[in-house]
Amino acid sequence: MKQLRVKVTNAVGLHARPAAVFVGEAGRFASQIRVRNATRNTPWVDAKSILSVLTLGVEPQHEIEIMADGPDDTRAAEALQQLIASDFAGKI
Amino acid sequence: MGGRCESGMVERDLHVDARADDAPWIREVTSTSASTEQARPRLSALLPIAAIRLRIPAMDWRAAVRASGEALVAAGITTPAYTDQMIATVEQLGPYIVIAPGIALAHARPSEAVLRPGLSWVTLAQPVRFGHKDNDPVTLIVGLAAxxxxxxxxxxxxxAELLEDPTRRAALMAANTPRDVLGVITEYERRDVRGVGRG
Structure with missing residues (x-):
């Protein structure tokens, strides 16, 4: 199991297109991946569901936690952390 | 004289009730905005009754997104240019806006066509396909202007919380009038305010 924390720094937080890109990246991995908004102290939700990720209400400067569990959990958590840390690397 | 006085009171009461029914979000905004975290507009404040349209006929996904954009325009949230931008987004980026089974979140990048933040809610008479591998066909288009x-x-x-809750989602999809849609939303928001647990 791999758990990481990352601050969201893109202009609009994690909604609509950014959420879709985040969930698309999560879907590339076999591990179960969960995410929560630490700033708002939300429950953990499925990182592979856009609707679930939208419930987190992630705004710029919020910190999220990513927890992956499975065969590729370290790669999955680090890839999602990197995606956010790079402001979605030109994918939005 | 007593009779006139009574009827005057009744009229005032009716007036207050009618206003509350027509615009339930007014009460919500004034009574709770100061206490919500960071004073963000609540869902009911972002979704005017004029932006809710039910069982609209649409031939295909473009017509469905267009209906969603027209509802935004009708409520003064966007100009018609935003509708074209929402359609162009799907043409360029694909059907990722279909965020869950049966639900599309139509939107485009922030632009000068957005007059203020808001949402529209359009359900379709017949579902349409967007070409999404998992979540087609779509019955509900939520238009987002940010x-x-x-x-x-x-x-x-x-x-998103409402749509993830099977009971509330069913109530929303079964609503016969825009007022019924807002009723489900405001009822949920009142629960949310009472139930401490977030923040």
């Missing part, structure tokens, strides 16, 4: 800020994020989060 300026370049986070003002709408908490309202959108509330909407």
């Amino acid at each position: 300026p370049d800020s986070s003002s709408h994020v908490q309202g959108l989060a509330t909407l």
